[in-house]
Amino acid sequence: MPSAKELATLAENADEEPGADPRLRLLGAYVAQSLRPAAGAWERCAGTPEAEQLFQAFLGREAVEGQRPLLVVRPWLGGLAVRAGLDEAPESRPARAKGLFFLRTGPEPPGPNSLRGAVVCGDLPAAPLEHLAALFSEVVIPVLANEKNRLDWPHMVCQDVRRHAHTLQCDLLVILEQVKGKTLLPLPIGSEKMEFVDFQSETDLDSIDKSVIYAIESAVVRWSHQVQVVLKKESSQPLLENPTPKVELEFWKSRYEDLEYIYNQLRTIKVRGMAGLLDKLQSSYFPAFKAMFSDVEAALTEAQDIHVHLVPxxxxxxxxxxxxxxxxxxxxxxxxxxxxxxxxxxxxxxxxxxxxxxxxxxxxxxxxxxxxxxxxxxxxxxxxxxxxxxxxxxxxxxxxxxxxxxxxxxxxxxxxxxxxxxxxxxxxxxxxFVRLDGFLERLHVVEDLLKTALDLHKLGKLEFSGIRGNALSQQAQQLFEEFQEMYGVFSEASYDCLDPQSTEFEKDVTEFNQRVEDLDRRLGTIFIQAFDDTPGLEHAFKVCRSVAGATLVLSTLILIRGWMSNPAYED
Known part of the structure; x- marks a missing residue:
C-alpha cells in the first residue's frame, strides 16, 4: 500500500488539476503499487465514460444504500479494466494475472486526502483456489497444530477446530485436482503415523486412538464414493453435444491417467498401513477397501488397454x-x-x-x-x-x-x-447413422430447393412472340419477381439450413413449395395461351423449347394437355 506521504503528494497534485477528483488519484496510487501497470494506463482507464459512471457510483454518498459496492481492477489488453463485481471480469484477462478490489465499508464517502475508514483495498490472486490452499497448508494448519497457540482451549474444541480445518483443506485439494482431471483421495488425520505402526505388536495396536480408527473408516467410505463416481463415467455421456472421436480418445486417456493416479495413492505406505490396521482390527470396512482396490485395478487395466489401442x-x-x-x-x-x-x-x-x-x-x-x-x-x-x-x-x-x-x-x-x-x-x-441420415435427408431438401430455384431463375429470360407475346412475357416477368421475393427469405434467414433440428427452415421450405405449386399452375396457363397463339408447328416447337428450359413438371403436364386438345394440331 502507498505510504501516507505518497498519498498526500498525490492529493496535492490532484488539487492542482481543475475539476479532478483527488480520490481517483488515491485509488490510482493503490493500483500503481499493487498491479504496476504501464505509464498512463490508470489515467486512460479512469477517463472512459463507463469507468467514470462506476467511480461516481462507488464514491457517492448513496453508494451504500443497498449492497456495499465493490470495484475490481484487472490487467486487460495492455492496460487496465474496471468492473463492478467479481463476476464481471474481462474475458480477455491475461492468464495468471492478479487483480485489485476496492470495497466501501460505511455510509460516509471517502475524503479527498485518505481512503481509510471508508474503503478497504486488497489483492485478488490470479488463482484463488491455489492461493487459498497454500494459505491453509502453510499458515492456518501450522498455526492450529502449534500447541502453544491453544493452551487455554478445551480438548474437544481443539479437536473440533482441527477436524474442520483439515476437512476444508482436503476439500480444497480435491477440487484443485478435479480441475486437473485427477481424483485425490484425502488422507485422514492421524494417517501420518501409520507407516511407523508395527501391526504384529499388540502394544502398538492398543496405543492407537479410537478417533484415528474412526477417521480411517470414514475415509474409506469417502474414497469409495469418489472411486464409484470415476468408475461410473462413460464416454457416451457427452453424446448429446455431438462430440467428435477426439472426445472418445481424450476420455480414455484421462480415465487411464486418473485411475493410475488413484491406484498409486492406494499403493502408498500410509494407505497400506491404514488397510493393514483395518485388517488386524477385523474392521467391517476392510472388505469394502479390498473391493474398491480390486475395482480400481480392473478398471485401470481396461482403460490402459483401450487407450493403447485407440492411439493409432x-x-x-x-x-x-x-x-x-x-x-x-x-x-x-x-x-x-x-x-x-x-x-x-x-x-x-x-x-x-x-x-x-x-x-x-x-x-x-x-x-x-x-x-x-x-x-x-x-x-x-x-x-x-x-x-x-x-x-x-x-x-x-x-x-x-x-x-x-x-x-x-x-x-x-x-x-x-x-x-x-x-x-x-x-x-x-x-x-x-441416426444423425448422419438426418443430415443427408436435409441435404436432399436443400438440393431440391436449389434445383427448383435454378429452374425458376430462367423465368427472367423467358420471352414469347405472337399476338399476345408482350403481355405473356410481362406475366412471366411478374412470376419471376414473385419467385425472387420468395427465395429471398432463405438468403436473409439467420438459421442454419443444414441443421436437421431447425424447424424454421422446414417451415419456410414447406411454404415455399406451396407457393411454387401456385407459380407452376400460373406458368402453365401462360404456356397454354402461348400455344393457342402459335400459327403453325414450327412456332409450337419454339414454345416447347421454352418449356424445356423451365423443366417444371406441372407446367409441362398442363402444356401437353392443352396442346393435344387444340384442334389446330389434329391429324
Whole structure:
C-alpha cells in the first residue's frame, strides 16, 4: 500500500488539476503499487465514460444504500479494466494475472486526502483456489497444530477446530485436482503415523486412538464414493453435444491417467498401513477397501488397454480434419480399417455400445467437416450451380462412408486370427447413422430447393412472340419477381439450413413449395395461351423449347394437355 506521504503528494497534485477528483488519484496510487501497470494506463482507464459512471457510483454518498459496492481492477489488453463485481471480469484477462478490489465499508464517502475508514483495498490472486490452499497448508494448519497457540482451549474444541480445518483443506485439494482431471483421495488425520505402526505388536495396536480408527473408516467410505463416481463415467455421456472421436480418445486417456493416479495413492505406505490396521482390527470396512482396490485395478487395466489401442486412430483423425472435404473420401477406408483392427485386437473395447459411440462420433466429425465445407450461411446466397456441386460432393462422400461401413461389416471375419472367435457387429446400422441420415435427408431438401430455384431463375429470360407475346412475357416477368421475393427469405434467414433440428427452415421450405405449386399452375396457363397463339408447328416447337428450359413438371403436364386438345394440331 502507498505510504501516507505518497498519498498526500498525490492529493496535492490532484488539487492542482481543475475539476479532478483527488480520490481517483488515491485509488490510482493503490493500483500503481499493487498491479504496476504501464505509464498512463490508470489515467486512460479512469477517463472512459463507463469507468467514470462506476467511480461516481462507488464514491457517492448513496453508494451504500443497498449492497456495499465493490470495484475490481484487472490487467486487460495492455492496460487496465474496471468492473463492478467479481463476476464481471474481462474475458480477455491475461492468464495468471492478479487483480485489485476496492470495497466501501460505511455510509460516509471517502475524503479527498485518505481512503481509510471508508474503503478497504486488497489483492485478488490470479488463482484463488491455489492461493487459498497454500494459505491453509502453510499458515492456518501450522498455526492450529502449534500447541502453544491453544493452551487455554478445551480438548474437544481443539479437536473440533482441527477436524474442520483439515476437512476444508482436503476439500480444497480435491477440487484443485478435479480441475486437473485427477481424483485425490484425502488422507485422514492421524494417517501420518501409520507407516511407523508395527501391526504384529499388540502394544502398538492398543496405543492407537479410537478417533484415528474412526477417521480411517470414514475415509474409506469417502474414497469409495469418489472411486464409484470415476468408475461410473462413460464416454457416451457427452453424446448429446455431438462430440467428435477426439472426445472418445481424450476420455480414455484421462480415465487411464486418473485411475493410475488413484491406484498409486492406494499403493502408498500410509494407505497400506491404514488397510493393514483395518485388517488386524477385523474392521467391517476392510472388505469394502479390498473391493474398491480390486475395482480400481480392473478398471485401470481396461482403460490402459483401450487407450493403447485407440492411439493409432489419432493420426487418421488429424488427417481427416486437416484435408479439404473433397479429399476426405479417400481417407475413409483406412479409418474404418483401423476401427476394425481395434475391434478384433482389443477385447475390452469389443462391445457394441462402445463401438457404436465411436462410430457415431466419426459421423459427427464428417457432419462437422461437411458443414464447414458447405458454409450454411452462404450456401443459399452463392451461385446455385456452385452450391449444387458442393452438395453433390458431400452427399457422395457421406454415402460412400456408409458403403465402406457395410463392406467392412460383411468382411469383419478377415480381421480375426484363425484360432480366434469371430465377434460380429450385431448392432443395427440405424444406431450408428441416426444423425448422419438426418443430415443427408436435409441435404436432399436443400438440393431440391436449389434445383427448383435454378429452374425458376430462367423465368427472367423467358420471352414469347405472337399476338399476345408482350403481355405473356410481362406475366412471366411478374412470376419471376414473385419467385425472387420468395427465395429471398432463405438468403436473409439467420438459421442454419443444414441443421436437421431447425424447424424454421422446414417451415419456410414447406411454404415455399406451396407457393411454387401456385407459380407452376400460373406458368402453365401462360404456356397454354402461348400455344393457342402459335400459327403453325414450327412456332409450337419454339414454345416447347421454352418449356424445356423451365423443366417444371406441372407446367409441362398442363402444356401437353392443352396442346393435344387444340384442334389446330389434329391429324
Amino acid at each position: 486412430l489419432h493420426c487418421h483423425l488429424e488427417t481427416l480434419e486437416s484435408v479439404e472435404f473433397p479429399e476426405v473420401k479417400s481417407r475413409l477406408q483406412p479409418l474404418l480399417h483401423v476401427v476394425c483392427l481395434i475391434w478384433a485386437t482389443c477385447k475390452c473395447y469389443r462391445s457394441p455400445g462402445r463401438l457404436t459411440v465411436l462410430l457415431q462420433e466419426i459421423c459427427n466429425l464428417l457432419i462437422q467437416q461437411a458443414s464447414n465445407y458447405l458454409s450454411p450461411e452462404d450456401l443459399l446466397r452463392s451461385e446455385i450451380e456452385e452450391s449444387q456441386r458442393k452438395l453433390r460432393v458431400v452427399s457422395d462422400t457421406l454415402s460412400f462412408f456408409k458403403q465402406v461401413f457395410q463392406d467392412r461389416r460383411e468382411n469383419l471375419h478377415t480381421y480375426f486370427k484363425e484360432n480366434q472367435e469371430v465377434k460380429e457387429w450385431d448392432f443395427q446400422s440405424s444406431l450408428v
